[in-house]
Amino acid sequence: MADKIFGILAEFKTPASILDAAGRAYAEGFRQFDCHTPFPVHGLDRAMGLAASKVPWLVLGGGLTGGSCGLLLQWWTSAVSYPLIIGGKPLFSYQAFVPVTFELTILLASFGAVFGMFALNRLPMFYHPIFRAPTFHRATDDRFFLSIEAKDPRFDVARTRQFLEAIGGENITVLEA
Amino acid sequence: MSQESAVSALEPAPLVEGPQDFNTITEKVCSIVEAPTPLAWYVFFAIASGCASMLLFMLGYLVWTGIGVWGLNNPIGWGWDITNFVFWIGIGHAGTLISAILFLFRQKWRTSINRAAEAMTLFAVACALIFPGFHVGRIWVAYWMAPIPNQMGMWPNFRSPLLWDVFAVSTYGTVSLLFWYVGLVPDVATLRDRATSRIRAMVYGALALGWRGSNRHWHNYEKAYMLLAGLSTPLVLSVHTIVSFDFAVSVIPGWHTTIFPPYFVAGAIFSGFAMVLTLLVLCRQFFGLKELITMRHLENMNKIMLATGSMVGYAYAMEFFIAWYSANPYEKFVFINRAFGDYSWAYWTMVTCNVIIPQLFWFRSLRTSIPVMFVISILINVGMWFERFVIIATSLHRDFLPSSWAYYTPTWVEMCTFIGSFGLFFMLFLLFVRFLPMVAIAEVKGVLPTANPHPDHRELHAEAH
C-alpha cells in the first residue's frame, strides 16, 4: 500500500556527515527523526537535542527495592517467622545480613538498568519499516543513516526528500509503513 | 591503581594496528563466525566435549554412590571440590573486571579483549557453580539453601558465609550474563544484517531483538552500559570478598584471617588475567586477530599480572608476619606447617608459580614475548589453583587437636571431575568463538581515530561513555 508512508531514510558515509546532518535537521525544526549508526557517534545526542536518559532512575528504583526487600527478608525469616538461636548470635544479627542485602541491591539495580533500557527503547521489536530500505543493512557495518518520520508535523515527502538531498544524503528511500 | 599508571605509559601505541576502517573491522570479526568451520575446531571440540561428558559421568557416580568416592575424611571436609570452586570463580573475575573497571577507568584498550574475557567469565562461573552444588552430601535437597517456603517452614541461615556465596555467585553470574548480552546486541545485529542463510538470520535476528542502531537507543544504551559497569565494579570486588569469608569467618587457624578479602580479590584478578591471556594468545594466533588484539593489549595484561602477583606475594608474607606477631601458637603452627609440613610441596609450588615466576615480567623483552607469556600464564593458573588448595587443605589437616590430624589425597574421581570441568569450559568457549563475535565490533569501531568527528575527543568521549 503505497499511500501509507512511515518516513524517509537517507544514507551518509562518515560520522562527521551524520553529525552535521542531524544538526541541520534539528535546526530545520524536525523533531521526529532519528539517526542509525554502527556505533554511538559522540555528540549526536546533543545534535539531536535528546533529553537526559531515564535509565538512572530505573536503576535507583531497582537498587532501593533490592536492598530493602533483602534486609526485610532476612529480618523476617530469622527474627519473626522461624527464630532460632544460632552460634549465640542475636536473632536479627544485621552485621551478618550485610552481604546478602548488598548483593540483592546490585542484582535488582542491574535488572533496572538492562530491562529498563530495553523497555525505554521499545525492544525487542522484530519488525520495523526501516529494515525494508535496500542499504540499511550497512547501518550495523559502516554506514550512517538519518530517518525523518512521517508523523513529524513538518514532514512532507517531496520537501523532506529535497532537504535530505541538500544536506548530502545518498540512496534516499521513502519507507512504507 | 596499577591500571592508571598503565594508561599514561600507554598513550602512544595505537589501539588497533594496520590500515583499518569500519568495514574491515566488521569483516575481520564476522568472517571468523561466517567462514566454514575449520577442521581444527572440530578436533578441539571433540576433545573438550569428551572431557565434559566425563564430568557428567563423574558427577553421576558421585550422586549415586556418595561423597565417599572422593578422598575427603574427618578433619578435611573440603578438598579439591572447594579448591576448584574458588579456582574457577577467581578466573571468572577477569571478564567483568576488564569490562567494568577498565571501562570506568577509560581504558580504551580493553575494547578488543573484553568480549572474550566476559564470555570466559560466564563459562568459568558455570564451571565454578558445579562444585559447591555437587559437594553437598544430599544434592536433591540443596534447594533448601534458597529462601523458598518448604514443608519444614524453615528458612536458610543468612549468617552462613556459604549462603552469602549462593547470593553473591548467582548475582555475579546473572549480572555478568546481562552485561555480556547487552554488549552483544549491536554486534549480533551486524551478524543478522550480514546473514546469508535464513536460519542464521532467524537466530541472530532473535538475539538482536530488532536492534537498528537508532541513536535514541544508543542514548539509553550507553547510559545503561555505564551504570551496569558502575554496579559490576563493587559486585566483582564483593564476590571474591565473600568467597574469602567462607574461610575468614571461621575459627580455624589459617582461615581466620582479616587479610583474606583484598588478598583473594588480588588473586582473582591475577588468575583471571592469566586465563584470559592464555585464551587470547591462542585466539589471535588461530583467527588472525593480531591487529585487533595487539601486543600492547597483551603487555598491559602482563603488567597487571605482575602487579597483582606481587600483591599476592605480599599477602603470603603478611600472613606469616601476623602469625608470628599474634603470638598465637595455633596460628604460628599452621603457617610453619604450611611451609615445612606434609604439604610443603604444594606450598612451594604455589610460591614459585605465583610470586617468583611473574617477576620475569619486569623485563620488557619477556613481557612482550608470546611464548614466554603463554607459559607463564599457564604456570600462574597452576599456582593459583595450589594457593586455594594450600589454604583449604593445610589449614584443615592439622588444626587445634593433634589427635584429629590427618592427611588427604584425592581419588581418581576428584581428578577426573576437575579435568572434566576444563572440558566443559573449553567446550563452551569453542562454541562461543564459533557462533558469536569474539571482539566487540561496535566498540572497536568507536575507538578508531576516524570514529570521532570532534577535535577535543577526550572530553566528549568521556561524556558519551
Add this chain to the structure above:
Amino acid sequence: MSPVNKSEHGLSRRNYWRSLEQLENSPEFQRWAQAEFPEGLSEVISPVTRRSFLSLMGASMALAGLSGCIRRPEEHILPYSKAPEDIIPGIPNFYATAYPHSGFGVGVVVESHEGRPTKIEGNPQHPFSLGATDVFTQASVLNLYDPDRLTSYVSGGQAITRSAFVDQLRSKVSELKTRQGAGLRFLSGLSTSPTLEALSAQLSQSLPQAVWHTYEPVSLENAVAGGHLAFGQAVIPTYQLDKADVILALDCDFMGTEPGSVLYGRQWSRRRGNDGASTPTNRLYAVEGIFSITGAMADHRLRLPSSHVDGFIRALGAQLSSQGLSLPSELQMALEPHRTHPFDARWVSALSAELLAARGKSVIMVGSAQPASVHALAHALNASLENVGQSVQYSPAPIGVASVANPDTGLTGLVAALRQNQVETLVILGGNPGYDAPADLELATLIKNVPTSIRLGSHQDETALACKLVVPQSHYLEMWSDVRALDGTASIVQPLIEPLYDSMSELELLSHFVDGASNRGYELVRAQWQTALGTLDFEKRWRRMLHEGVIADVAAPPVQVVLNGASIGAGLAQKEMPQLSLQNLELRFVTDARVFDGRFANNGWLQELPDPMTKLTWDNAALISPRTARELAVKRGDMVSLKYRDRTLEMPVWPMPGMADYVVAVSLGYGRTHSGRIGTGTGFNAYLLRDSSAPYFDAGLVSTRTGGTHLLATSQEHGSMENRPLVLEATVDEYQKNPRFAQEAVEHPPLRSVFTEHEYVGQQWGMTINLNVCTGCSTCVVACQAENNIPVVGKERVLRGREMHWIRIDRYFAGDEETAEAVQQPMMCQQCQNAPCEPVCPVAATVHSRDGGLNDMVYNRCIGTRYCSNNCPFKVRRFNFFNYHEDFTEIEKMQQNPDVTVRMRGVMEKCTYCLQRINSARRQMKLSGAARIPDGTITPACAQACPVDAIVFGDVNDPESRVSRLKARDMNYALLAELNVKPRTSYLARLRNPNPELG
C-alpha cells in the same frame, strides 16, 4: 586470643607426642603418611559390575535431565494382633540378667524395645558391676544379632532338624549308658553355673566313666594354683582397692583385661578424687612389660619383662623382710638369696617402705599371666602385710576354676586321652578350642579323629568344622542359666527374647545326658534354686532374684586362709631369670582389649574399637619397644617372622613406647579362619605360636624381618600435643602450690562476646570428664555406639579417616620413649554455647535448643556441606560419606535403638548428650507434673557405662547438682576456652601422686 602455655612458669609440661615416627619425625614417617592411602585404595564399594555401571549411567542421565533422585525405603508396619502384657509400644522395658564372661558373671540390666534387647547396662545391685560395664559386656548384645550365627543343627555338614538331632543324641546316650559312659568326654569353657555343676554331678552318677575337662585360653588357673601353694585350698583372691593406700600391680592390668576390672577400676577411682577429696589419696605402682592402661594410670611404673616379674617380687619380698616384715621362716630363707637383685634398688626400697608403712592398707596384685609361684608369694606378702581381710579377701574357687588348674581335668588331660584314642564321644560345650588351644596340642586334628564329636557353638567356626554334630548355641540373652561372680555372688541368667534360631543352651544339651532331667532351661534352673533355697516362699524369692539380678545372701563367706610357708618356699626353688636379647626375645601373649581371646572376633563394634593404648583397629600387631625396633631395623607395619620353638608366625610390628626391651607382645584372638563376615582374616593368629608348656610368656623367640609390610589402620595417627594445653596435669605438690594451675594454663583476654548473649534459663545440661580417673578403657565408645546406632565402617574407611565413633579417646604420650607416660582424653561434642558449627550452616541444620541449651543436629535438615565439621575446633563431627546402613540384614536391624534416628548418607552427625534420654526424662517429668528433672535422673550412655565414673552429666544451672559442684572445683577447665566457644563439657585436670622418695 593468644594461648600461652605456662610450662615455663614452674609447671612440668612434658613434650607430648603421639607416635614414635612422629617423635623421630623420620622421612619414613613422611613417606608412610603419603603412602597411607595408596592409589588402589579407592572408595568403590565393590568392583563396578555391569549392573552398577548401568545404574551409574542412569544416574548420569538423570543428572543430564537435572532430576534429583531420592531413594526412600518402603515401610511395612504390622500391629500386634493381641497386645502382649506390660509392653507399651515406644516405652522400653528393662530386665536384670547376668553376662557370663569367661565363666564369671557381670550383672546387667538390659533395655528391651518391643521384645528386642538393644542395649546392655550395668546392674547397680551387682557387686562386680555397680551399674557399670566393660567393653565386652557392652558389645555382647551385638553377638545376639550376629548375622553369621549358626541357624540350624548340622550333622556331617548337612543341616538337620532339632528333633532329628535329639533322636541321634538319645540313641547315643543310651548306648553310652551301657558302658557307664566310658569313652565319653566333655570339654567346656569355664563355667561357674551352680545348675551346671549340679547337672554334671548327676552326670557322674548316670555315666560314672565320663570325664569333664575345662579349658579357657585365658583364665585364673595360675591364681588358683598359687592359692593352692600358699594356703592349700582352691581360692580366688578378690580385692577392695578403695581400702588400699598403696597398690602394687605386678604385670596386672586390673583396669583392663583382668577379671573384675569394672569393680577394681571403680574402687581405685574412689581414691583418686571421686570420693570428693581434692587430691588422690592412693598411690599406684605398676610393674609390667607391655604398656597397659593400668600402667598408664600408675604413679610409678617400672618396665620389666614378664619373665622378670618373678625375680622382682622375690627381691621385693627379700627387701620387705630385711626392712622388718615377719615372714614364715621357710619363706624368709627362700628369699634370702634375693636380697641382691638387678632391679632399681631405690625403687624397690621406696616401694617396700611404703608397703610396710601401709600395713593392712596395701595390696599386691598379680596378673593371670604370672606363674603360680609368683601368685603364691604375693598371697604370702599380702597376708604378712595384714592385708588379708582388709583389702584382700579370698572366696572359694568354683569347681570349674579348680578343674582348669588341674592338669587331669584341664585340656592337657583331654589331649592325652585323645592321643591314646580313649575318647569315643567328645562333647564340646561352648568355647572354641579348635582355634584357641595351644598349637602344640594340635587339638583340631585330634578332634577330627574322634568317632562321635558333638559341638555346641554359636558359629560354624574352626571347632565346629572339626566336629561331626554341631548344635547351635543360644546367646545368653536367649537362655535360662545362672552364674557366679568372682566373689561367688550368684545371679540368674534370664532370657530377654525367644531364641532367634532353634538353638540350645549348655544346660539344655547337657540335660539329655542326665536321667529324668527336664530339657527346658527354665525348669532346670528353677529346680536347682528350689533345692538350694528350699521351698519356703520360694516363689517370692525367685521373682525377687529375677527382678534384682542378684541372689541375696547366698554368696559363700570369705574363706579363712592359713599361710603354708613351706610350700611357698618350695615353690621358690632357685631359678635364673632369662637373659633377654635380640637372639632371645620374650614372647608375651596378651589378652586383646577388643576381641578378648577371639570370641569377639565377629563383633564389628569391637573390631573397629581403637585399642586403648595403640589406637589400632581391625588388626593386632607384634608390639615391641622402640629400641628393640631400632635394633631389629623394623618400622611400623613391617612384617616380621616370629620363630618360637619350631613354629613361626608372620605379623606386622608396632613399636610401642614404654614397653620393656626385647619383649614381643602379641594379642590373642585375631587371625580367625572361620569367624564370619567381620572377623575372618583380620589380624594374625597368635595361638599358632602358643605352647601349652608356657601359655602366657616365654623367652626364646627370634624375630626376622621378611621385607613385606602390612597396612595397619589406626584411628589416631598424626600429631602430638605440641606443647598445647589440651590434657592438663600436675603432681599433687604442684597442685597444692598452685591449685588454679588448670585455669591459668592458658592466658587470654577476658572472654566477652560482641553480642549480648542469650539467657539460658531453666535446666541447662552440661558435663564434666575427670581425667584424673579416666583410664581410656573405651567402654564409653562402645556404649555410645550401641545406644546411638553408630555404624561400623570397616578397615579401609578407618584408613581414610572416616570412623564414625561419636566419642574419640585421645591418647598422648609424655616423656621419652623409654619411660613414656600416657594420658587419655575422651573427646566428643563439647556442646559449645557459642557453637562455631552453627552460624556457618547455610540451612540452619545445627542450631541451639532453648531448653537444655544444647547444640542440636537436625539430620532431616542437613544437606551435607561439611562446613560445620570444618569449623569445629574439636573435630568431633562425623559425616556419613556413604549409606552405612544400606546392607544391614533384618537380624542386624533388630539391634537398632528405635529412639535414635538412623542417619542416611550425606548428613553430618555427632554426640547429642543422648538427647533421647533427656527427652524421655522430660516426658516423665511433664507426666508426673514435677517442676524439674531431679539431678541424676538422666545419664548418657557413656556416663552410664563408665567403670570409673569419670563422666558426670547434669544441670549446670542448678548449683547443687553434681556436675555443677564438679565444675566449681579448681582443677576444672574448658578446652580451648580462649576461643570463647563456651563448651558445656569441661575437664578435670589430672593429678599424679608420685612418691616423694622417687620424685
